[in-house]
Amino acid sequence: MTTTDTRGAPQRNPVLPSWIRPLAIPTPFVVGPVNAYLIEDEPLTLVDTGPNYSVACSSIEIALAGHGRRLEEIGLVVLTHQHVDHLGLAATVKARSGAELAALEPLVDFARDCRASIAKEGEYQARVMELHGVPEETVRTLREISAAFTRFGASVEISRPLRDGDTVELGRHRLRVEHRPGHSPTDTLFVEDDERVAFVGDHLIGHISSNPTIQRPPRGVADPYRRPPALISYLASMARTFDLEVDLLLPGHGEPIVDHRQLIDHRRRLHRRRMNRIERELTAKPRTAHSIACTLWDDVPLTQTLLTLSEVLGHLDLLIADGRAREVEVRTGLGYIAA
Numbered sequence: 001m002t003t004t005d006t007r008g009a010p011q012r013n014p015v016l017p018s019w020i021r022p023l024a025i026p027t028p029f030v031v032g033p034v035n036a037y038l039i040e041d042e043p044l045t046l047v048d049t050g051p052n053y054s055v056a057c058s059s060i061e062i063a064l065a066g067h068g069r070r071l072e073e074i075g076l077v078v079l080t081h082q083h084v085d086h087l088g089l090a091a092t093v094k095a096r097s098g099a100e101l102a103a104l105e106p107l108v109d110f111a112r113d114c115r116a117s118i119a120k121e122g123e124y125q126a127r128v129m130e131l132h133g134v135p136e137e138t139v140r141t142l143r144e145i146s147a148a149f150t151r152f153g154a155s156v157e158i159s160r161p162l163r164d165g166d167t168v169e170l171g172r173h174r175l176r177v178e179h180r181p182g183h184s185p186t187d188t189l190f191v192e193d194d195e196r197v198a199f200v201g202d203h204l205i206g207h208i209s210s211n212p213t214i215q216r217p218p219r220g221v222a223d224p225y226r227r228p229p230a231l232i233s234y235l236a237s238m239a240r241t242f243d244l245e246v247d248l249l250l251p252g253h254g255e256p257i258v259d260h261r262q263l264i265d266h267r268r269r270l271h272r273r274r275m276n277r278i279e280r281e282l283t284a285k286p287r288t289a290h291s292i293a294c295t296l297w298d299d300v301p302l303t304q305t306l307l308t309l310s311e312v313l314g315h316l317d318l319l320i321a322d323g324r325a326r327e328v329e330v331r332t333g334l335g336y337i338a339a
Helices: 056-067 090-097 108-113 114-131 136-152 232-243 262-281 289-296 302-321
Strands: 002-004 021-025 034-039 045-047 075-077 100-104 161-162 166-170 174-179 188-192 199-200 208-210 247-250 327-329 334-339
Touching: 021 056, 034 056, 034 247, 075 090, 100 108, 108 114, 114 136, 114 302, 114 334, 166 289, 232 262, 232 302, 262 289, 262 302, 289 302, 289 334, 302 327
Parallel strands: 045 075, 075 100, 100 161, 199 247
Antiparallel strands: 002 208, 021 034, 034 045, 166 174, 174 188, 188 199, 327 334
């Protein structure tokens, strides 16, 4: 879901406002712990929950106890996006506390049958991988791995669907809802304008670059030939975030971000360099996106196949939009050549 980016903007270690309590929740994933946040307000509010994982559940209980709170006291849960390390435990939290659950409207159907939604996402990604040259055996293995991850999600009914521009009113604070598709179709920021703080999930992370992965459209026909351009969406979303008048971004992983504009500028440069590098791999002879990925990363673990393919396809989308590349049909599916 993310790629390493050790050249990001240097970050200080800011003191969080007293009404925000960070909760580091362990996950079974390579990305490591996920950040949930407790908002001390009325109602007592939790931003994200961690995965449906016994260790995560115990950890969140212990973390809450450290702040003199219990899981049963949570009155509202807000979710930043659809990935299981952020929403998997929502059903447990809701069942034990009776909390209202708020999330972006497109997330409602996804969460209602979470495991089926994850399975459909995996099926769609497999079709896209095959179309772009990933060997059938690799795709089959990745589908088996993906299927094993469905257990970290759990179906839950979202009782309060949100739209871009809505406001979640708490006793002393107001959280403005900002839709930021890219890393996932449902990425959502919750912005407290008066305090100049934003909860940003995986939209922007300080120490790693959020990967806009191949994504199944939340609604409509999931046609692998008409794949949503995730990186183009993500860059547009980052441009909106650049304009936010905030001092502190609280991400889903890693440390708080204190200079989001510097970090976004760095990420934009990174994507421009990657796009130019991929353009140099294009010739008059069609190449599949997977073959380009294998050239750029010659020793990639099998589990990173989807991420590297997503990276290449995202930059090919940019090159096509800029008139510098073309998509053509090849024997195995789709290929790309210089324009």
